[in-house]
Amino acid sequence: MALDNIFSSLKKAQAELALQNRGQKDAALKAVMDAIEKGRGAILKANAADVEKARAGGMKEALVDRLLLNDKRINDIIEGIDTVVRQEDPIGKVQAGWVLPNGLQVERTTVPLGVAAIIYESRPNVTADAFSLAYKAGCGILLRGSSAALESNRSLVKAIKEGLNAGGGISDALALAESGSRDEVDEILSARGKIDVVLPRGGKDLIRRVVENAKIPVIETGEGNCHIYVDSSADIINAVDIIENAKLQKPGACNAVETVLVHRDIAAVLLPLLAKRLAGKVELRCDNFAKAAVGAPPQSLLLKDAAEEDWETEFLDYILAIKTVDTLEEAVTHINRYGTKHSEAILTNDHRAAEEFERRVDAACVYTNASTRFTDGGQFGFGAELGISTQKFHARGPMGLEALTTIKYRIHGTGQIRP
Amino acid sequence: MALDNIFSSLKKAQAELALQNRGQKDAALKAVMDAIEKGRGAILKANAADVEKARAGGMKEALVDRLLLNDKRINDIIEGIDTVVRQEDPIGKVQAGWVLPNGLQVERTTVPLGVAAIIYESRPNVTADAFSLAYKAGCGILLRGSSAALESNRSLVKAIKEGLNAGGGISDALALAESGSRDEVDEILSARGKIDVVLPRGGKDLIRRVVENAKIPVIETGEGNCHIYVDSSADIINAVDIIENAKLQKPGACNAVETVLVHRDIAAVLLPLLAKRLAGKVELRCDNFAKAAVGAPPQSLLLKDAAEEDWETEFLDYILAIKTVDTLEEAVTHINRYGTKHSEAILTNDHRAAEEFERRVDAACVYTNASTRFTDGGQFGFGAELGISTQKFHARGPMGLEALTTIKYRIHGTGQIRP
Structure with a gap:
């Protein structure tokens, strides 16, 4: 017809x-x-x-x-x-x-x-x-x-x-x-x-x-350049679990995380653990501070220097960009600049930080202490999407x-x- | 700047x-x-x-x-x-x-x-x-x-x-x-x-x-090619008042009526009264049945034959097109074909007809027994619009x-x- x-x-x-x-x-x-x-x-x-x-x-x-x-x-x-x-x-x-x-x-x-x-x-x-x-x-x-x-x-x-x-x-x-x-x-x-x-x-x-x-x-x-910001007050073990899940549970999904933003106060604690967890599975593209914080990387870790285009890229792949920030404000500014307004998360134990992040980040879904992978009609209880x-x-x-x-x-x- | x-x-x-x-x-x-x-x-x-x-x-x-x-x-x-x-x-x-x-x-x-x-x-x-x-x-x-x-x-x-x-x-x-x-x-x-x-x-x-x-x-x-359909059960005097208001209260407004659709069963009663009320103020463009129903027009009445383009036109002027129909269905079909989905009204005392019209007409605002001129943020109580x-x-x-x-x-x- x-x-x-x-x-x-x-x-x-x-x-x-x-x-x-x-x-x-x-x-x-x-x-x-x-x-x-x-x-x-x-x-x-x-x-x-x-x-x-x-x-x-x-x-x-x-x-x-x-x-x-x-x-x-x-x-x-x-x-x-x-x-x-x-x-x-x-x-x-x-x-x-x-x-x-x-x-x-x-x-x-x-x-x-x-x-x-x-x-x-x-x-x-x-x-x-x-x-x-x-x-x-x-x-x-x-x-x-x-x-x-x-x-x-x-x-x-x-x-x-x-x-x-x-x-x-x-x-x-x-x-x-x-x-x-x-x-x-x-x-x-x-x-x-x-x-x-x-x-x-x-x-x-x-x-x-x-x-x-x-x-x-x-x-x-669908286009999702999603971020997880790990605040200085975050639970570190939980943060590693959430980042691993958001990256690896389905790397080709639009709600998978592409860049992790880490508060510099906890970078030296979080990043070596994260590197260990992701070694052999995910390539990390780090800024200088993050690279230094990883310390001596596990042998199987692919570690590269992040370039400007990494902040802009929805990898949909076994690649994770890591940037360190001095403040929540800096994380929010980065997200509002490079994000695609899809799904953004903060990991924190500070209620004020969570509230500030939720209010300032311009995205469809803003998470506190959870994986970005839940942005989905089925997960939200809408049936099909x-x-x-x-x-x-x-x-x-x-x-x-x-x-x-x-x-x-x-x-x-x-x-x-x-x- | x-x-x-x-x-x-x-x-x-x-x-x-x-x-x-x-x-x-x-x-x-x-x-x-x-x-x-x-x-x-x-x-x-x-x-x-x-x-x-x-x-x-x-x-x-x-x-x-x-x-x-x-x-x-x-x-x-x-x-x-x-x-x-x-x-x-x-x-x-x-x-x-x-x-x-x-x-x-x-x-x-x-x-x-x-x-x-x-x-x-x-x-x-x-x-x-x-x-x-x-x-x-x-x-x-x-x-x-x-x-x-x-x-x-x-x-x-x-x-x-x-x-x-x-x-x-x-x-x-x-x-x-x-x-x-x-x-x-x-x-x-x-x-x-x-x-x-x-x-x-x-x-x-x-x-x-x-x-x-x-x-x-x-x-x-804004573009409003609005209609009033006068059902056979409508109150005739009230219909004349509403049509006059919808056409003349502000002819340049987008919610002013441009075409009146009249059920043929009441055309011979309604149209002479309407012609008398609008004579000297509004030019009527009628289909043949409507023209005949007007009967001997008042001397000051401007009466013309309607052309196809009149059904499509938002006059924003002292002009009203009049078409007669045999059924509500015919009125609805005309409106859904020529209307701009703005404001459409039915005048009727038949609740089933009102319900049918409301359900079938595809427009932002569908009225029963009222002037189309109420489609307005101020009138709706929204303050400015x-x-x-x-x-x-x-x-x-x-x-x-x-x-x-x-x-x-x-x-x-x-x-x-x-x-």
């Missing part, structure tokens, strides 16, 4: 979906869960074809792993839809209501944002996650996955549509953009009045391209259903006119 | 302002009210110079009136700031808070959006309105008024800054862009990372230009302080790491 026909079909379906209540939407989503279960074999087969083609084309194994589906991952997809079913309906909530002096009754209610488009890379689970959140929020969704995952996505979308049809749902509320061309993306990014928001989900280049070219609203996601917004406009931080809503004022009168 | 220096000065000032509490911000705003009172003579003098220049340059009197300040309007400006002082502080509110199974405490709090820019036409009161709302919301603001109002704006900004200095405020939290060049606007629209949102406030061309060129978030305001958002993203409808806020998650742990 030509993209323009898809746009109008989505818009029409969305207008109907917007009127459905929670019971209707949940019943349809449950039928989708059944349909994916029933389609498991076909989905795995389609995915195997994508994977085979990707390997034949020389795709790196790490990327193949993102593309790969197996029984466990199909289970996760089904479970993800179930968590969305269990979420409250975000639509039709009365956020506020008041009566004006002239007797007009004003109600502020939540309504669906409209039709969303998601442009994403190879992970096929995003197909089901994005669909289920959009459906529950009463939104249409255009899925534009990577061409490497085309067969998997086709097969998933087919199962979803079968489920919607079986469960009394509206199967035109989702559509897959299949051409894989750049033109297709450009057409989506220019669809003013047809697509209400576009969500790029993937690498930095994809996000930048979308942000720079979109003529429709975008929610930027649309991504993590790194912008301040419309949505910020892990995005669940609310990011796909807007408001409508309903005003009830008895013939009022304006004097 | 070069614009780039202004950007960094605003950002720095905003970071400080973000930390101030309500008492500090209100004290500064009260001092600004005093300073404007004290500067009244100088402001009026500067305005007189702008007005003289405008008239000499051949500006139309309607536009000169927008530019003009007088004692009454200065009073209104001061009173507008007072309403902002009386508003609750939108910052630092805990919107939600919960504890995760691992003991992490998550709090969702409101914080300032950052630095806003407003690009507006000649009305100098916007200078004070926009400043006071931004200041109360902890935001910096860049004011880019029209060059016709330059002396007035300079004089107002001078008084505001004097007030801020006298009241312990942060006078760098506002700045006036003075060059008046197109390049200046382009530089503002490209200021990614420096300006967090831009608000165009003025005519359609200005808004379109900003929306099409901005590389930073925009809130579209930044404008009326006609988009669904981030802010919708009359915008008060909330439109200048975003959220920050504060997460408190005791050493949690992600398993």
Whole structure:
């Protein structure tokens, strides 16, 4: 189908979906869960074809792993839809209501944002996650996955549509953009009045391209140059555990730590312990003071001098930059300069320092005494997530259903006119 | 000052302002009210110079009136700031808070959006309105008024800054862009990372230009192709009153009605009365059925055939388009096709019809039995307003302080790491 026909079909379906209540939407989503279960074999087969083609084309194994589906991952997809079913309906909530002096009754209610488009890379689970959140929020969704995952996505979308049809749902509320061309993306990014928001989900280049070219609203996601600041009052053992976790539990995640800022008063105690813990696993890029504080490094430690660009880089790798600071103020200034407003942490036993850090750091999520790895819709209890917004406009931080809503004022009168 | 220096000065000032509490911000705003009172003579003098220049340059009197300040309007400006002082502080509110199974405490709090820019036409009161709302919301603001109002704006900004200095405020939290060049606007629209949102406030061309060129978030305001649908069950006399009010109380306002949709069952009763009421004041552009229903028109009535473009046009003038429909469904379809999602009304005594209309019409404000002219921050009780958002993203409808806020998650742990 030509993209323009898809746009109008989505818009029409969305207008109907917007009127459905929670019971209707949940019943349809449950039928989708059944349909994916029933389609498991076909989905795995389609995915195997994508994977085979990707390997034949020389795709790196790490990327193949993102593309790969197996029984466990199909289970996760089904479970993800179930968590969305269990979420409250975000639509039709009365956020506020008041009566004006002239007797007009004003109600502020939540309504669906409209039709969303998601442009994403190879992970096929995003197909089901994005669909289920959009459906529950009463939104249409255009899925534009990577061409490497085309067969998997086709097969998933087919199962979803079968489920919607079986469960009394509206199967035109989702559509897959299949051409894989750049033109297709450009057409989506220019669809003013047809697509209400576009969500790029993937690498930095994809996000930048979308942000720079979109003529429709975008929610930027994902880039995370995250910091942990270890205050002079921090618990040292705990600090080593948290830094290790924030770096190593999943180095390729956007909420992994990239630079640790250490108060100079504790550098000589903390850094040798940290170096020992990370030796053989993580390359450290240190400023001079930090390098001196590490002392005689363990033999297996990769220790380098930090360069200016290290402060700016989201490594997404087994690399950690370390900078020492004299004050909390200096740490905050560094973070507000180099950070991407994603997730920032302070480790401290000083409540005033924590409060100051929380107030001054400009980021979606600010942590005291915890790993930055918790910035995640699932961890936050939102069920599936649309991504993590790194912008301040419309949505910020892990995005669940609310990011796909807007408001409508309903005003009830008895013939009022304006004097 | 070069614009780039202004950007960094605003950002720095905003970071400080973000930390101030309500008492500090209100004290500064009260001092600004005093300073404007004290500067009244100088402001009026500067305005007189702008007005003289405008008239000499051949500006139309309607536009000169927008530019003009007088004692009454200065009073209104001061009173507008007072309403902002009386508003609750939108910052630092805990919107939600919960504890995760691992003991992490998550709090969702409101914080300032950052630095806003407003690009507006000649009305100098916007200078004070926009400043006071931004200041109360902890935001910096860049004011880019029209060059016709330059002396007035300079004089107002001078008084505001004097007030801020006298009241312990942060006078760098506002700045006036003075060059008046197109390049200046382009530089503002490209200021990614420096300006967090831009608000165009003025005519359609200005808004379109900003929306099409901005590389930073925009809130579209103002264009209102508003409708009133008169259902077959409506009270006829009341309908005539409401339509007259919505068209004539201020025809140049964005919330004035432009097209009336009339159920054919009552057209023959309503339209002759409406024609009589509007004769000599408003030109009617009718479809065939409506024209026939008007019957023998009063002599002073200007009656024309409606053309397709009349359904699309925001007249902002003494012109009203009239279309007849057979069903509510037809009215809703027309509105969702031609409307600008601003303000839409149904006049009816049928609750089901009202409910159906409210649910199906996609607009910021949907009225039952009232004039569309109430869509306004002041009327809604928000104090001053930044404008009326006609988009669904981030802010919708009359915008008060909330439109200048975003959220920050504060997460408190005791050493949690992600398993």
